[in-house]
Amino acid sequence: MKKFLLAELILSLMVMAAQAAPSFKSRQADLPPDAAAFPDGPNVKVASQNCLACHSADMVLDQPLLPRATWAAEVTKMRNVYKAPISDADAALIVDYLTARHGPN
Numbered sequence: 001m002k003k004f005l006l007a008e009l010i011l012s013l014m015v016m017a018a019q020a021a022p023s024f025k026s027r028q029a030d031l032p033p034d035a036a037a038f039p040d041g042p043n044v045k046v047a048s049q050n051c052l053a054c055h056s057a058d059m060v061l062d063q064p065l066l067p068r069a070t071w072a073a074e075v076t077k078m079r080n081v082y083k084a085p086i087s088d089a090d091a092a093l094i095v096d097y098l099t100a101r102h103g104p105n
């Protein structure tokens with residue numbers, strides 16, 4: 001029992017020592033370009049101003065084509081969960097935009 005604990009202690013000290021001095025190297029990475037902007041359409045400016053502060057347009061455009069109620073719930077989630085500062089009026093316009101540009105119709 002004691003031996004086991006000692007071995008465990010030594011092992012965790014070794015792991016800590018290995019992690020103690022991280023050395024970061026700078027490296028150039030060729031990442032695929034993000035879709036930086038929303039496709040044009042009515043209210044695209046409102047959507048761009050309110051939805052691109054925290055993540056790229058890809059976060060939205062990579063979603064399946066979703067119906068209005070789902071987009072409305074998603075915008076509400078951004079406001080309530082992630083504290084996106086979006087007014088009621090803008091939220092309604094954004095839901096219009098998303099439904100028109102990324103909805104099933």
Ligand code: HEC
Nearest residue numbers: 050051052053054055059060063074075078082083084094
């Ligand atoms: C205050 C920051 C913020 C703003 C502004 C914001 N989002 Fe997000 N959004 C997030 C975070 C954080 C996530 C989760 C990221 C992750 O899971 O990696 C997210 C994820 C998403 C996702 C992926 C699905 C999900 O629910 O995780 C969608 C779609 C999305 N946001 C749409 C929008 C739309 C549309 C707007 C504009 C109305 C918006 N976001 C504005 C922070 C924000």
